[in-house]
Amino acid sequence: MMNKSEPYLLEARNLSFCINRALTLQNVSLTVKKQETLGIIGPNGSGKTTLIKLLTGILQPTGGSVLFKSLPLRAYSRKTLAKEMALAPQSSGTNFPFSASQMVMMGRYAHLGAALFESKRDLEIVREAMQFTGVLPFAERSFNTLSGGERQRVIIASALAQQAQLLFLDEPTSSLDVKYQAEIFETLRKLNVQRNYTIVIALHDLNLAARFCTRLLALKNGEVAAVGTPEQVLQPDVLEPIYETELEIIKAPENGGFYMLPKIRPNHG
Amino acid sequence: MAKPDDGNESDRVLSTPPFAAPEKRRVFTLAMFATLFALVLLAAPAIGPTHIDFSKVFDSHLPFADNVDAQILLITRLPRVFLAAITGAALAVAGLVFQAILGNPLATPYTLGIASGASLGAVISIRTGLVIVVFGVSSLVLSAFVGALLVMFFIYLLTRGTGGLAPATLLLAGVALNFLATALMLFIHFLADFTESYQMLRWLMGGLDVTDYNLIASAGVMVALMLALMLTIARDLNLISAGEELAFVRGVNVARTKKIAYFGASFMTAAVVSVSGPIGFVGLVIPHLLRLLVGSDNRVLMPASILFGASFLIICDTLARTIMSPLEIPAGVITAIIGSPFFIWLLLREKGKIHA
Numbered sequence: 001m002m003n004k005s006e007p008y009l010l011e012a013r014n015l016s017f018c019i020n021r022a023l024t025l026q027n028v029s030l031t032v033k034k035q036e037t038l039g040i041i042g043p044n045g046s047g048k049t050t051l052i053k054l055l056t057g058i059l060q061p062t063g064g065s066v067l068f069k070s071l072p073l074r075a076y077s078r079k080t081l082a083k084e085m086a087l088a089p090q091s092s093g094t095n096f097p098f099s100a101s102q103m104v105m106m107g108r109y110a111h112l113g114a115a116l117f118e119s120k121r122d123l124e125i126v127r128e129a130m131q132f133t134g135v136l137p138f139a140e141r142s143f144n145t146l147s148g149g150e151r152q153r154v155i156i157a158s159a160l161a162q163q164a165q166l167l168f169l170d171e172p173t174s175s176l177d178v179k180y181q182a183e184i185f186e187t188l189r190k191l192n193v194q195r196n197y198t199i200v201i202a203l204h205d206l207n208l209a210a211r212f213c214t215r216l217l218a219l220k221n222g223e224v225a226a227v228g229t230p231e232q233v234l235q236p237d238v239l240e241p242i243y244e245t246e247l248e249i250i251k252a253p254e255n256g257g258f259y260m261l262p263k264i265r266p267n268h269g
Numbered sequence: 270m271a272k273p274d275d276g277n278e279s280d281r282v283l284s285t286p287p288f289a290a291p292e293k294r295r296v297f298t299l300a301m302f303a304t305l306f307a308l309v310l311l312a313a314p315a316i317g318p319t320h321i322d323f324s325k326v327f328d329s330h331l332p333f334a335d336n337v338d339a340q341i342l343l344i345t346r347l348p349r350v351f352l353a354a355i356t357g358a359a360l361a362v363a364g365l366v367f368q369a370i371l372g373n374p375l376a377t378p379y380t381l382g383i384a385s386g387a388s389l390g391a392v393i394s395i396r397t398g399l400v401i402v403v404f405g406v407s408s409l410v411l412s413a414f415v416g417a418l419l420v421m422f423f424i425y426l427l428t429r430g431t432g433g434l435a436p437a438t439l440l441l442a443g444v445a446l447n448f449l450a451t452a453l454m455l456f457i458h459f460l461a462d463f464t465e466s467y468q469m470l471r472w473l474m475g476g477l478d479v480t481d482y483n484l485i486a487s488a489g490v491m492v493a494l495m496l497a498l499m500l501t502i503a504r505d506l507n508l509i510s511a512g513e514e515l516a517f518v519r520g521v522n523v524a525r526t527k528k529i530a531y532f533g534a535s536f537m538t539a540a541v542v543s544v545s546g547p548i549g550f551v552g553l554v555i556p557h558l559l560r561l562l563v564g565s566d567n568r569v570l571m572p573a574s575i576l577f578g579a580s581f582l583i584i585c586d587t588l589a590r591t592i593m594s595p596l597e598i599p600a601g602v603i604t605a606i607i608g609s610p611f612f613i614w615l616l617l618r619e620k621g622k623i624h625a
Contacts, residue, residue, distance in 0.1 A: 053514070056517075056518050057517070057518075058514050058517055058518065078517070078520045078521065078522050079520040081520070082518065082519055082520030083520070085518070086518065086519075087514075087515075087518040089512075089514060089515060092511075092512050092515055093512070094372075094510060094511045094512055095372055095373060095374050095510075096368075096369075096374060096510050096511065096560070096565045097560065097564070097565050098507075098511055098564075098565045098566075099564070101288070102507075102564075102565065102566060103511060106507060106508050106511060106515070106516075106519055107519060109504070109508055109519045109520050109521060110519065110520030112504070116503075116504065116568060117291070117292070117295075117568065118291075123288050123291075126288075127288055139288075143511075155515075158515075158519075162519060
């Protein structure tokens with residue numbers, strides 16, 4: 001099954017995770033190929049964030065293993081891995097008044113080596129990352145005083161400054177305006193197409209997931225409920241049992257795409 | 270769309286901090302604090318109730334036994350200034366480090382009960398009246414040092430099984446041990462007679478009236494080593510205080526860094542508290558004040574804390590021995606009198622932020 005010439009970039013085998021003896025994730029296996037965009041979808045509490053934390057090594061699985069380039073995550077040093085994979089977590093806050101640019105500069109940690117301070121080149125990379133996500137205008141503002149959406153863009157900039165080719169994002173657009181949703185996905189698309197980034201993204205918005213991802217993995221109660229292309233997964237008979245609600249599919253005539261909406265009676269109907 | 274800034278905008282941003290000449294700003298900031306420290310270090314020994322004639326101090330014709338000016342300077346004033354510098358620097362950095370690993374800007378070097386452990390050791394030593402001198406160090410200092418280290422190890426053992434120095438567990442274990450050590454200390458204090466009780470009370474007030482150069486040198490070496498160790502993890506502490514999970518994926522060895530930070534800061538605190546007693550508020554006030562002045566980057570904040578912590582405590586101690594002379598107020602009282610209103614102001618400011 002595994003192609004010798006092109007091994008998977010990331011592979012999870014039978015991941016299980018227990019917290020307080022309750023199983024929050026059970027037998028999750030998945031593969032990520034280089035340059036693909038994998039979307040993780042599923043209802044609230046289905047284990048999307050836990051799965052991302054296991055894949056990035058923040059949490060240790062109770063059972064199973066995560067392989068990066070065919071080797072377990074533990075085989076790599078923290079800094080080596082940080083140059084390979086980055087994460088923009090769902091929410092982040094700090095009790096200390098770091099500025100937005102300081103938060104982004106922290107993304108350079110693994111690249112600094114023995115140097116105590118960032119070089120001119122590091123600053124240039126940080127500046128470019130901040131420009132990419134449009135957060136340069138408030139580079140000097142305290143991170144804590146920014147809005148949720150602004151913070152998310154700062155964190156994404158920090159992940160970009162890390163220059164890791166495998167990017168994990170946990171609900172990156174959940175508190176963003178439509179404008180910034182578009183910009184973030186435009187940015188991610190550019191990274192994916194122009195710079196060969198591989199992207200694993202947890203999303204609860206099915207329409208965004210369908211638009212952006214080449215493959216979707218749906219979780220339900222900590223188990224994989226469906227895997228496949230957006231066309232295969234976004235079917236009422238697949239998703240209705242996962243979300244336990246009736247869904248409606250609306251074809252988008254302009255590009256052959258489609259939208260999925262929960263069935264609600266229209267207000268004039 | 271992804272690049273909303275035009276060329277002019279990015280040029281403007283590149284020419285403003287933090288992207289323009291950050292090295293210059295750092296060097297300037299630290300040079301300012303170093304100058305302040307040098308001035309304080311030079312001025313403090315000259316200030317006191319008795320005027321010192323410096324021409325006589327360095328008069329080689331006068332034997333030391335007859336040279337009162339040299340005696341006052343070298344025996345009573347200089348050791349105090351050195352001890353104040355060591356204690357101030359250690360407490361300021363220990364406060365900073367505990368704030369980082371507990372993720373709480375209101376933490377102090379004493380939050381986890383290290384000072385209560387030292388106090389318990391000290392009152393036990395005073396109550397039992399044992400006079401043992403090991404390597405020229407008195408049993409009182411040794412007992413306080415051992416008390417502090419025991420608390421440090423107990424907390425570590427308590428938190429080991431639960432995910433290794435997680436802020437919440439660390440804080441709970443520390444606060445619990447703090448209460449226990451304080452209760453035991455009060456119990457022994459209750460058993461003490463009037464003379465012992467007075468000695469205990471004076472020890473608990475904290476004071477820098479130590480004239481033993483050997484003791485100050487031992488504390489100084491320990492503190493210097495620990496400060497050097499803390500400076501090596503300053504960058505890692507930045508990332509940890511901005512969020513542990515984020516620090517982990519950015520490449521920080523979080524578990525190892527926190528262990529170094531915890532033991533280094535605790536050891537440093539134990540070393541100075543066992544000599545100077547629990548001098549309060551330096552560990553809270555200095556990191557906060559400096560955060561307002563130089564920002565949160567520990568690579569600048571930590572050396573600034575060393576210099577300013579040392580300067581601050583030298584100034585407080587100089588006030589302590591001059592404002593009511595010939596009476597000497599314990600230095601811990603002066604730092605608290607300056608520190609408490611600041612703490613309250615800080616709390617009100619935090620409260621204001623929440624409602625704003």
